[in-house]
Amino acid sequence: MSAVLETSKLSVRFGGVHAVNEVDLRVEEGQLVGLIGPNGAGKTTCIDAITGFVRSTGEVRLDGEDVTRLSAHQRARRGLGRTWQASELFDDLTVRENLLVAARRPSLWGVAKELFGAPVTKTEATERALELVDLAWAGDMRPTDLSQGQRKLVGVARAIAMQPRLLLLDEPAAGLDTHESEDLGRRLRSLVDGGQSMLLIDHDMGLVMSICDHIYVLEFGKLIAHGPPDVVRRDPKVIKAYLGSAAAELADEVDGEPARAADGGER
Numbered sequence: 160m161s162a163v164l165e166t167s168k169l170s171v172r173f174g175g176v177h178a179v180n181e182v183d184l185r186v187e188e189g190q191l192v193g194l195i196g197p198n199g200a201g202k203t204t205c206i207d208a209i210t211g212f213v214r215s216t217g218e219v220r221l222d223g224e225d226v227t228r229l230s231a232h233q234r235a236r237r238g239l240g241r242t243w244q245a246s247e248l249f250d251d252l253t254v255r256e257n258l259l260v261a262a263r264r265p266s267l268w269g270v271a272k273e274l275f276g277a278p279v280t281k282t283e284a285t286e287r288a289l290e291l292v293d294l295a296w297a298g299d300m301r302p303t304d305l306s307q308g309q310r311k312l313v314g315v316a317r318a319i320a321m322q323p324r325l326l327l328l329d330e331p332a333a334g335l336d337t338h339e340s341e342d343l344g345r346r347l348r349s350l351v352d353g354g355q356s357m358l359l360i361d362h363d364m365g366l367v368m369s370i371c372d373h374i375y376v377l378e379f380g381k382l383i384a385h386g387p388p389d390v391v392r393r394d395p396k397v398i399k400a401y402l403g404s405a406a407a408e409l410a411d412e413v414d415g416e417p418a419r420a421a422d423g424g425e426r
């Protein structure tokens with residue numbers, strides 16, 4: 160059976176920097192896969208390459224189909240839905256409208272309604288997505304009225320509302336406190352348990368280790384380890400890669416004490 164996502168020898172170069180170097184990764188149907196690594200390891204660039212926002216070499220297959228030569232918007236239409244590491248919201252729109260602009264597929268009916276000036280309405284997908292991140296109460300508010308963590312969640316809800324085949328999240332827990340992060344973790348896990356396939360980048364080791372089925376570890380653009388959380392967090396190569404950044408947190412994780420990485424903030 161083919162995976163939902165499969166990359167082979169995925170590579171991105173920025174001048175002399177090999178930001179992503181021959182990365183092979185798989186996300187199976189209904190799996191939550193983590194992608195971790197120290198700052199600058201190439202995690203975001205990896206998602207950029209998968210979703211078509213940066214030029215890459217190698218191959219990206221979605222449900223067994225080669226999408227390598229498709230543009231970012233074509234890949235999005237095929238079901239690759241992502242969030243961004245930095246804030247990504249339209250501050251002049253309400254939270255609900257932020258979801259609707261992304262979720263709405265143009266249809267004759269939609270165009271007709273717009274011609275007659277009908278207001279933007281709720282859809283089942285947007286309301287469900289807002290509920291999922293516990294922001295149903297904030298639908299009519301502006302993103303600027305929310306905390307940084309909540310704004311982050313609006314970005315997550317927006318990607319969920321697109322009902323993607325694969326949801327790719329870039330540090331959704333950045334800016335959240337430990338309690339909020341655990342709460343988000345439970346919600347993401349239940350989404351996956353309901354059948355959603357997901358690729359998750361985060362610096363919050365407690366989050367990643369507790370909810371992922373499988374974890375890939377990047378360092379200097381190369382995969383240095385992958386496997387189930389229990390195996391990955393004991394891997395000497397992984398512990399070494401984290402020395403000087405999140406080593407203490409990773410060690411805590413080995414002892415079973417969840418902790419947040421010190422460098423999990425937004426850039």
Ligand SMILES: Nc1ncnc2c1ncn2[C@@H]1O[C@H](COP(=O)(O)OP(=O)(O)OP(=O)(O)O)[C@@H](O)[C@H]1O
Binds near residue numbers: 178426
């Ligand atoms: N547009 C760009 N132009 C040149 N170099 C870039 C560009 N984007 C990223 N890089 C470099 O590519 C490497 C990987 O960066 P990337 O942002 O993918 O890392 P990351 O793992 O997401 O890091 P972080 O945890 O800090 O978000 C870094 O050396 C970075 O400086």
Ligand SMILES: [Mg+2]
Binds near residue numbers: 202203204244
């Ligand atoms: Mg990044």
